[in-house]
Amino acid sequence: MLADGTGWRALAFMLVEFTLGLAAFIVSVTLLATSLGGATYWFWSRWLPLQQGADGVWRRATEILPGIYVEGWRWDLAYAVVGLILLFVWARATLGLGHAFRGTVTALLGPTRTAARLTEVERTRQEVVTDADLRLRQIERDLHDGTQARLVAVAMQLGEARDQLERGGDAEHARVLVGTAHDSTKEAMTELRAIARGIRPASLDSGLAVALETLAARSALPVALDVDAEVRASPEVEAIAYYAVAELLANASRHAGANRAVVEVRVTDDGRTGSGASGDAHLVLTVRDDGVGGAAIVPADERPAGTGGTGLRGIVARAAAVDGHLELVSPAGGPTVATVTLPISAAR
Structure with missing residues (x-):
């Protein structure tokens, strides 16, 4: 177990994921709550409890600094603008945290370089085997449909020429048959050389x-x-x-x-x-x-x-x-x- 690299990577992922998840929750919720609160401050501020300021005046507003109260339409507009900006920041931050999670998963739970290399080797090996099988089939077709057919024709021509000579038939016709067989043999040799070059020149x-x-x-x-x-x-x-x-x-x-x-x-x-x-x-x-x-x-x-x-x-x-x-x-x-x-x- 101590030498199990995959197990250690999984343990590291749990620790990193806990820390990152906690930070992501805090950041995301804080930004979202702050942005929505600021954007709608103009609406819910009317229900704030009354509080008396240092000047003795009772106000229904928040105090952001000593003696500075958020009240009036200008402050409502400013809070709304800041809230919308923070809403955009929240969206981008959440997306960035999602990318961080994805990177963590890929780095700690994804396949190792060795595993990826093994997968690539298996894929390319299968393609090479398939390609070699197709080439062998092509060679078989070339030999069967081309060279073999020519050699069969040569054998038939020579056999007919032999029969002509044994029966004392037309010697000229036998000569033509032998000449044709000779030409077919040369063509078959040319085809065989072409096939051999295709296997390995x-x-x-x-x-x-x-x-x-x-x-x-x-x-x-x-x-x-x-x-x-x-x-x-x-x-x-x-x-x-x-x-x-x-x-x-x-x-x-x-x-x-x-x-x-x-x-x-x-x-x-x-x-x-x-x-x-x-x-x-x-x-x-x-x-x-x-x-x-x-x-x-x-x-x-x-x-x-x-x-x-x-x-x-x-x-x-x-x-x-x-x-x-x-x-x-x-x-x-x-x-x-x-x-x-x-x-x-x-x-x-």
Whole structure:
């Protein structure tokens, strides 16, 4: 029990809440009673008891200072004005005390930083798992509907060509079938390479700079790349950075109608080392395009059913999995500037 931090925080809350509650009650009631009393003094002062002043005169009024009595319309007006002012002060003071209570509850009864961090990790982990499952399903569909169908067609064409040759049929027709099968095989190989790049580009083995150069060369729009060839990070972070840039360039081409894009990669906090394991160093990727703008990160609970964690939300989920984040500035009419900040190492 002595080591129960949550219990000690709850005990501290009770002590603070008692003191704060008592002070809030006194301040609030005093201000409210004083403001209402002053604002209505003109009405209830007629029922005050008679009292004789030092000058021997009997008055039905309050004495605020020796020989100074609150009577007459001027004093009634002054008291009414002061009462209304205090009524406003009472409202603001009560609101401030409410904020103080809320701050106390948040600080002493709210989740700790560790608990909040755990909740965020669980959320991002679930999004990454969902995104990975969707990608696997997409790969399965691509293989089933594309590559597998082509290979089945190749097998059928080669089988027909074999039957033609075994029966001594038309050799020219068999040659055409073999040629068609050969072309289909090359197309299937191209599709397989594209799918393999989607899983993990082989160019990443040569570093992020080389991978981004390859990506820029294959992009549908001209890309100006500014990245230091010595920039290295952990393999997981480099993969996230690569896919983030790939998604942003794809969005610029498909949705923004951009004519060109600029990709910049920097390392902050002097983290440019060969191992990429420098303390608090971060990898900062900036992608700019001259498109129509209007891009937005749609919250997870507002995504259309079946869209999963793809697009910008997918970048957010991937980055959050390693304590990174995405900043997006995309006013209507453009340009769009997306900045992805990632730690150099995923082990933090």
